[in-house]
Amino acid sequence: MSNSAPPAIGGACGQGLCGGKCKEILREGVWGNNPISIQILGVCSALAVTNKLENSIVMGVALIFVCAMSNLLVSLLRNATPRRIRMIAEVAIIATFVIVFDLFLKAFYFEMSKSLGPYVGLIITNCIVMGRAEAYALRNPPMMAVVDGVANGLGYAAVLVIIGFFRELIGSGKLLDIVVLSDNWYIPNQMMILAPGAFLALGFLIALANYIKPRQEEETK
């Protein structure tokens, strides 16, 4: 991760399908410009669904799907959309894919759909999806937009999985409902499953990212 110059996203990217830019876009989305820990977008759902690792994974998959598909469609329609109504068009596109995912969950994983509650629907107002559509997909060809959507979705999913891992482990001593820390010697700290634990976990994670990132930049210089 420390062997290249800062990638210039959104510059010349007409060559080929992705023209070797895929790796840079992916790296930027997952680490360099991570939607949650660096840009602080889409925090609501990152806090709400991470009380269990399983929920975090499903929510991450949902965001990767919605972000990639809506980026694709926004990018395909970018020359046909009048500038003035682009926001409404974006919201409609995003809402469509959120409905698709919500119906999929309801049909095949009803329990999961119940435990995620309103937070699947709230992907519509998740600033990551809207932000990528507005900042990237509107100006770039479809293939690049999909890669960018997947990259940002992955960055979001990675943060969710990390937070979910620690909250479930500390809060209930389990991982994916399998007991890891036996209650013979470990007393679960219930606070981590409840609301304050979410805020604390994300706060420390952002601080950690802030701590690591400047060091890495110094090394590359």
Place this chain on the structure above:
Amino acid sequence: MTTLIIIVAAIFTNNILLASFLGMCSFLACSAKIETALGLGAAVIFVMTCTTAINYGIYYGVLVENAPLLKTDLTYLQFIIFIAVIAAFVQFVEMFVERFSPALYHALGIFLPLITVNCAILGASLFMIIRRYSLAQSVGFGFGGGVGWALAITLMAGLRQKMGYSHIPKPFQGVAIIMIITGVMAMAFMGFAGMVSIQ
């Protein structure tokens, strides 16, 4: 469950920000000054109360199966309809306020468009459907949720103004310390937990 209990619960025990994590983006972005926080809080209370009422009418009047207006089950469209209603309502309120009260428009102006993407507003409408509230309960929940959100952001703005005088370790500066303070605030609000509860 009476409406009054729902209002109190939505403000304290089930605070929409501290217990349901909704509206974090604008909470982080606009909590630097108390005046700003109060202005945004007032706008959220108003919009949330009105949109829950409108969305209630549309959901039970048009979308559900055997509704008075349309007999087909259209509940799967709820997301797209709700967000459209919220966007349209905010736009309408903005034009209305601009026309009739320029002073209020200048005070609230910049916050109104922000509210469209505030997930607390959409979240209140979705919770209202999931918890099967009646009309009075929905409006009460919308109002209480808005007041709870305004309370949280105002408290945070007050704390952040004081925080300027403290020495914060470098990695924690900015959002990280705000998250941790919010966590402590959420702990304090959990003290209300035994008082009333919804769901």
